[in-house]
Amino acid sequence: xxxxxxxxxxxxxxxxxxxxxxxxxxxxxxxxxxxxxxxxxxxxxxxxxxxxxxxxxxxxxxxxxxxxxxxxxxxxxxxxxxxxxxxxxxxxxxxxxxxxxxxxxxxxxxxxxxxxxxxxxxxxxxxxxxxxxxxxxxxxxxxxxxxxxxxxxxxxxxxxxxxxxxxxxxxxxxxxxxxxxxxxxxxxxxxxxxxxxxxxxxxxxxxxxxxxxxxxxxxxxxxxxxxxxxxxxxxxxxxxxxxxxxxxxxxxxxxxxxxxxxxxxxxxxxxxxxxxxxxxxxxxxxxxxxxxxxxxxxxxxxxxxxxxxxxxxxxxxxxxxxxxxxxxxxxxxxxxxxxxxxxxxxxxxxxxxxxxxxxxxxxxxxxxxxxxxxxxxxxxxxxxxxxxxxxxxxxxxxxxxxxxxxxxxxxxxxxxxxxxxxxxxxxxx
Amino acid sequence: xxxxxxxxxxxxxxxxxxxxxxxxxxxxxxxxxxxxxxxxxxxxxxxxxxxxxxxxxxxxxxxxxxxxxxxxxxxxxxxxxxxxxxxxxxxxxxxxxxxxxxxxxxxxxxxxxxxxxxxxxxxxxxxxxxxxxxxxxxxxxxxxxxxxxxxxxxxxxxxxxxxxxxxxxxxxxxxxxxxxxxxxxxxxxxxxxxxxxxxxxxxxxxxxxxxxxxxxxxxxxxxxxxxxxxxxxxxxxxxxxxxxxxxxxxxxxxxxxxxxxxxxxxxxxxxxxxxxxxxxxxxxxxxxxxxxxxxxxxxxxxxxxxxxxxxxxxxxxxxxxxxxxxxxxxxxxxxxxxxxxxxxxxxxxxxxxxxxxxxxxxxxxxxxxxxxxxxxxxxxxxxxxxxxxxxxxxxxxxxxxxxxxxxxxxxxxxxxxxxxxxxxxxxxx
Numbered sequence: 046x047x048x049x050x051x052x053x054x055x056x057x058x059x060x061x062x063x064x065x066x067x068x069x070x071x072x073x074x075x076x077x078x079x080x081x082x083x084x085x086x087x088x089x090x091x092x093x094x095x096x097x098x099x100x101x102x103x104x105x106x107x108x109x110x111x112x113x114x115x116x117x118x119x120x121x122x123x124x125x126x127x128x129x130x131x132x133x134x135x136x137x138x139x140x141x142x143x144x145x146x147x148x149x150x151x152x153x154x155x156x157x158x159x160x161x162x163x164x165x166x167x168x169x170x171x172x173x174x175x176x177x178x179x180x181x182x183x184x185x186x187x188x189x190x191x192x193x194x195x196x197x198x199x200x201x202x203x204x205x206x207x208x209x210x211x212x213x214x215x216x217x218x219x220x221x222x223x224x225x226x227x228x229x230x231x232x233x234x235x236x237x238x239x240x241x242x243x244x245x246x247x248x249x250x251x252x253x254x255x256x257x258x259x260x261x262x263x264x265x266x267x268x269x270x271x272x273x274x275x276x277x278x279x280x281x282x283x284x285x286x287x288x289x290x291x292x293x294x295x296x297x298x299x300x301x302x303x304x305x306x307x308x309x310x311x312x313x314x315x316x317x318x319x320x321x322x323x324x325x326x327x328x329x330x331x332x333x334x335x336x337x338x339x340x341x342x343x344x345x346x347x348x349x350x351x352x353x354x355x356x357x358x359x360x361x362x363x364x365x366x367x368x369x370x371x372x373x374x375x376x377x378x379x380x381x382x383x384x385x386x387x388x389x390x391x392x393x394x395x396x397x398x399x400x401x402x403x404x405x406x407x408x409x410x411x412x413x414x415x416x417x418x419x420x421x422x423x424x425x426x427x428x429x430x431x432x433x434x435x436x437x438x439x440x441x442x443x444x445x446x447x448x449x450x451x452x453x454x455x456x457x458x459x460x461x462x463x464x465x466x467x468x469x470x471x472x473x474x
Numbered sequence: 475x476x477x478x479x480x481x482x483x484x485x486x487x488x489x490x491x492x493x494x495x496x497x498x499x500x501x502x503x504x505x506x507x508x509x510x511x512x513x514x515x516x517x518x519x520x521x522x523x524x525x526x527x528x529x530x531x532x533x534x535x536x537x538x539x540x541x542x543x544x545x546x547x548x549x550x551x552x553x554x555x556x557x558x559x560x561x562x563x564x565x566x567x568x569x570x571x572x573x574x575x576x577x578x579x580x581x582x583x584x585x586x587x588x589x590x591x592x593x594x595x596x597x598x599x600x601x602x603x604x605x606x607x608x609x610x611x612x613x614x615x616x617x618x619x620x621x622x623x624x625x626x627x628x629x630x631x632x633x634x635x636x637x638x639x640x641x642x643x644x645x646x647x648x649x650x651x652x653x654x655x656x657x658x659x660x661x662x663x664x665x666x667x668x669x670x671x672x673x674x675x676x677x678x679x680x681x682x683x684x685x686x687x688x689x690x691x692x693x694x695x696x697x698x699x700x701x702x703x704x705x706x707x708x709x710x711x712x713x714x715x716x717x718x719x720x721x722x723x724x725x726x727x728x729x730x731x732x733x734x735x736x737x738x739x740x741x742x743x744x745x746x747x748x749x750x751x752x753x754x755x756x757x758x759x760x761x762x763x764x765x766x767x768x769x770x771x772x773x774x775x776x777x778x779x780x781x782x783x784x785x786x787x788x789x790x791x792x793x794x795x796x797x798x799x800x801x802x803x804x805x806x807x808x809x810x811x812x813x814x815x816x817x818x819x820x821x822x823x824x825x826x827x828x829x830x831x832x833x834x835x836x837x838x839x840x841x842x843x844x845x846x847x848x849x850x851x852x853x854x855x856x857x858x859x860x861x862x863x864x865x866x867x868x869x870x871x872x873x874x875x876x877x878x879x880x881x882x883x884x885x886x887x888x889x890x891x892x893x894x895x896x897x898x899x900x901x902x903x
Contacts (some may be wrong), residue, residue, distance in 0.1 A: 061530035099557055101490035106557040114553035117546040121524065124543035128528055128535040139542050144618070165618075189594075191572070226498065459593050 087118025108153025196256020253314030324389030516547025571893025626687020682743030753818030
């Protein structure tokens with residue numbers, strides 16, 4: 046008998062029919078002899094509807110009240126899910142984040158979990174019940190006010206609760222069968238990955254793969270908690286996100302050690318923009334002034350390239366990428382230091398895409414870069430910027446080339462599957 | 475400076491525009507130098523929509539989960555109202571029933587308040603903030619589960635909180651200007667009552683007047699808390715529900731002692747049915763057997779009439795009234811004792827109406843019954859049953875005669891106003 050935490054996103058509980066389907070799965074898991082704790086997001090578009098309502102009343106609502114409002118969403122979904130389980134003969138009990146012991150700081154809208162004290166959940170489990178916990182929410186330790194965890198919050202609730210309860214696995218149900226070697230909408234022959242390391246998953250999350258949020262993967266890695274990403278629309282095994290050692294152990298026991306792929310996935314991120322600071326005087330301290338101004342403005346910088354100084358001009362160009370939504374703030378921050386830095390002008394280019402190759406195996410396989418760049422060249426993809434980590438290579442190219450690039454690289458690394466992947470619907474929070 | 479509890483029903487906060495209007499009123503009250511605590515119901519049809527959702531998932535949801543679901547309604551309205559007040563420069567903070575210290579028993583769906591410990595509310599007041607409290611909900615003392623108070627719950631929350639905080643008055647905002655001498659939709663010349671005793675208000679609530687729920691009036695009477703019933707759509711003074719002594723004191727200080735009306739109101743209740751148990755053997759213990767069976771089935775009996783035994787038959791008829799929704803249960807309960815009681819048959823008649831005259835002044839005015847019955851006779855209203863209390867006379871007649879009866883009695887007691895009353899819209903919970 047295992048203790049399993051199952052998390053269902055908004056698309057998995059979008060309407061009464063979906064709620065009943067999810068309830069059936071939970072009851073079946075319980076009937077198979079497991080203890081089950083469920084974490085659920087708000088139904089379908091509930092959160093957006095509540096945000097609309099807030100906007101009608103106030104252009105800039107206080108964070109405390111916005112959190113109070115948004116947490117009504119999970120309150121509805123968890124109660125309804127508990128009813129559906131009850132209707133199937135299961136003993137479900139719903140708990141708010143506060144009741145489940147999700148203790149956070151008081152940063153409304155983006156609270157951090159600082160403790161998990163799930164005594165009511167363990168009590169319910171010991172009585173044979175199925176606790177249904179509201180995702181995305183907690184209670185502030187100091188003010189006792191209701192908080193929300195921000196983006197990816199429900200996944201983080203599930204992982205944090207699984208860690209606190211000593212669960213064997215945290216199952217994250219979504220609308221795809223698991224983690225794929227590429228987005229199946231871009232690469233129809235993308236294949237499902239069976240195992241992936243926390244580190245690879247973090248890199249994929251950082252470069253645009255939407256399956257899991259960075260924060261919940263970080264939390265799981267810290268406590269070595271297995272995450273099972275799978276579809277709420279099918280019974281297939283999904284993707285296990287575990288440590289490299291755990292993967293090795295599993296492959297050894299399965300006798301499939303030799304099959305370990307070098308590359309876990311190829312991803313494209315179309316949400317970044319490229320900003321070039323033109324004509325920066327080529328003297329010490331200029332880069333520090335530029336990136337200091339951007340940091341003060343809270344801009345998340347991703348890649349940075351500085352060209353060699355053009356002959357005799359004494360000036361150079363500094364190029365960086367940041368989220369498209371941050372370019373207005375970035376240019377404002379840079380213009381405020383233009384006179385002191387003495388650069389000539391700014392160029393903003395939103396028509397870029399970042400294409401990334403992620404794989405723990407590339408550490409020990411020196412030929413990866415060569416294969417990557419020759420695949421891109423053969424596909425006619427122009428490389429504008431390059432950045433690498435130990436287990437990732439990313440390039441920047443034109444938005445229009447992004448999908449060609451992903452497909453070419455996917456094929457070049459032998460990732461194409463025989464059949465086509467199945468895609469089901471929207472995504473939850 | 476006073477401490478005022480203001481309660482707004484669902485129709486007063488039906489949409490963003492209404493919420494803003496209510497927010498303005500609250501901010502104005504605060505600006506006038508008062509401390510304000512607000513109690514709010516769910517917006518418009520929210521509760522019905524949540525009930526629909528529950529029904530789609532389960533035909534018989536557990537009370538604990540239904541309460542969890544329904545309390546999402548006030549969570550939304552209170553957060554949105556707090557945002558609207560904040561937008562007008564006020565410092566509002568929303569609190570759930572649990573956070574506000576509304577401690578109840580664990581009777582889900584119809585919980586009774588057993589304690590009110592509003593330490594967070596007094597703390598907010600001492601910091602100059604405006605606490606917004608969710609009506610209708612509390613937390614069970616033993617299980618710590620979320621509860622709802624059932625019908626009239628938000629009014630009861632407001633009164634209980636006002637008592638616990640030592641408020642000067644509890645203002646109940648509704649869609650009419652106050653308590654009227656009759657339903658203005660039936661009697662266009664109905665006039666607003668300025669003062670009414672708790673006892674009269676209880677009688678009026680019991681005989682079909684919908685303005686205040688019995689339970690909240692009982693609570694206010696027990697602690698002698700003034701209730702001010704007024705419209706959220708106008709600034710007019712409404713109706714004060716206070717003790718008889720308080721009314722006398724106010725009239726004396728106003729020099730209007732002589733004007734005290736004998737009658738406070740005339741009401742019709744069309745929701746009862748009449749059940750006649752035909753041919754009951756005329757011997758001791760039969761009535762006890764009949765009403766014992768009805769009590770065991772949980773039927774609320776209102777009026778009872780037993781005819782004199784018909785000559786030589788040794789049998790009599792027993793007639794009672796109960797809510798129309800209870801007649802199926804009542805006949806089933808009676809049929810289960812038919813063989814032991816030995817009655818002949820049952821007649822159910824839903825086409826009846828109860829018309830009631832309520833007034834503390836009738837105690838000292840012996841002519842009231844005579845005026846009442848002659849007005850009914852002149853209007854051609856047939857009287858089928860009669861029941862009286864110290865401050866009320868009720869009769870049962872045909873449904874088709876009810877409104878004629880109300881109008882005739884209203885005129886006979888000189889209650890008709892010069893102008894017509896204003897009616898605004900729906901009702902809250």
